Amino acid sequence: MSDYLIGLTGGIASGKSALEREFVARGIFVADADLIARQIVEPGQAALGAVVDHFGASVLTTDGRLDRAGLRALVFDDEPARRALEAILHPIIRAQLHQQCRAAASTYAIAAIPLLTEGGGRNAYPWLDRILVVDALPATQKARLRQRDGIDDVLAEKMIAAQATRAQRLAIADDIVVNDGDLSHLRAAVAELDTRYRALSTRL
Incomplete structure (x- = not known):
């Protein structure tokens, strides 16, 4: 059971997945909010029923699964709709993240x-x-988004702007890894953090 828990975050296309892989390679368990978010809206899950109750059956595909792309498009420019979706999903995701980490x-x-x-x-x-x-x-971030998703500058900038600002993310950070695309730098940073976190966890 893990009693020392680290939250990993970053903006879109910042390199969170690359950082995750480096920690996993060192034997560290990573609970992924995106994976949990997909699992809890599978057919038969209570969260899917709550989403359908709020947004209607139009958010389902013909085989009864959540139309993720359609739902994303529905809430992307609609603040109240996005907040409503978050109010349904986020408490469940938070609880499962905590449970898996512990x-x-x-x-x-x-x-x-x-x-x-x-x-x-x-x-x-x-x-x-x-x-x-x-x-x-x-x-x-914009360059990576364009390459990864095959989108133009306008959409990439819109996706970045829809998230918290860089300054807002850095304001809540205890630790920061700058991902400029240099994998050796990323590995060295994770090695240092892993040593630090292991030491901190033994002090509990």
Whole structure:
């Protein structure tokens, strides 16, 4: 059971997944909020029923699964709709993240939460001992988004603007890793953090 829990966050296309992989390679358990978010809206799950109750059956595909792309498009430019969706899903995601991290066999555990800042930061996740932010310049994020998703500058900028600002994320950070695309730098940063977190976890 892990009693020392780290929250990992960062803006879109900042390199959270790369950082996750480096921690996993060192034997550290990572609970992924995005994965949990997909699992809890599978057919038969209570969260899917709550989403359908609020948004209607139009958010389902013909085989009864959640139309993720359609729902994303529905809430992307509609603040009240997005807040309503978050109010349904976020409490369930938070509870499962906490449960999975506490049950982990590693010395400490990581909760990967892309929308940690937007979702209330420390107030929403009081069980986090530290927050690790992976940081990238907005220009770097935009370039990665264009390459990864095959989109234009306008959409990439819109996706970045829909999230918390870089300054807001850095304001809640205990630890920061700058991901400029240099994998050796990323590995060295994770090695240092892993040593630090293992030491901190033994002091409990």
